[in-house]
Amino acid sequence: MNSQRIFFSGNIKFLRERKNLSQETLAEKLGLTRSKLNALENGHTKAPQPDDYLNYSMYFKISVDNLLKVDLSKLSELKLRDLEAGNDVYMTGSNIRILAITVDKGNKENVEYVPVKAKAGYRSGYADPQYLAKLPKFSMPNLPRDKTYRIFPTEGDSMLPIPEDSDITCMFVQDWKSIKPQTPCIVVLSGEKDFVFKQVTVNDDATILLSSYNCIYDPYTVSAEEVLEIWEFYSFQSKEIPNIEGNDQIMKVLLDVQKQVTELVGNK
Template structure:
């Protein structure tokens, strides 16, 4: 059952706005918008995206959840962050972690909501992480020792600001910086104060309106330069495939 019609009526009533005002806010003809509220038509994908961004509510919630029965105030209220993040599993039911290689960092800001882009990424299984949506990001620079540009950090997707805690580290996807990995120092009404672990760098504020995604750090994967065959001679795919094979061998021995 789709709840988009009822949800549109309820969301508009919460703002005490007319159909014309809401349609104008979404840059839609009011006659077309009325058909969505009355349940005569279902909004196409591009219109669902416009509605999602207008109300800061994910498309999956707009379609499949009766919003009158949940507390949407507790949902993450971040600009353009109302994106569905499907949890993809392998044949054994383990979550698949998309790996964002260095060369894909620039494209991530425009592709994080693009299913085709995400499907093109290499994937890794880390069963010990448990349930949740995870993604691996590359680290640049020396602001978060012992992690450096030879490290990938694995983050768990955060859906609710109430889950964010001071003194924990997070991968923040922002409009201005792209992918950044920092420690949260303070939660402000409209911003986060973040601090690098390297003391030579100063703390600074990131506006909530600048944040697209929040991922809580749960693990990292580095490389050993002391080995004769350095990681620079390996592709990212080879590195993670080797790790996956090692994990499978351990699971087989424990079985």
């Protein structure tokens, strides 16, 4: 007997709420009564009609297979947007990587380098193997084999003590929810926005907090829909030696404070 769980009712409610639609609004768009839509969302309709599956699939751009078999609420925003774009990675029940990559003659993944002058084009070509094939490529034998890597240049001083114009080697992050708070990452943003090197904290409300090591820059948030890719920091290469003088000053202040607290406690 097939005991696979069916997620349809929970998924269609999740997708409606994800788009901030009321039951009345969505029912009108789908040509349903509100009472029928409510029954579908609450699992009161034990045998939905094929038209119901197809209507939801066409409206939300999610395959019927995924509407039935996958708990969409457990997926990252990136995976949801990939499903909507037609990258049906869960159709076979296996977690197929959807990242576009290039390989060398030995069928090993290359490490592509994204030059500053290519940053604007990367936003539109990041998923296009033909575009990636034109980027400079490196083979870095010391990198662990179980990840996909890419190198991005940095600009500005927001992440000091990592020097400006450093080359950041990063690991591709498929599941954004796996990122620990304040993890340094390259974040590729959509539209006219740039990709940035920041500390990343993924919030429960589908926003992402971006903060700098350099405290003169205020943190800010972006919506998950503005983010195309996230690459977790692995290492960096620079022509400059990081300036640790500022860190020494901070440590000196902390040690002075600790000494004063110890003296106060000893005098009691």
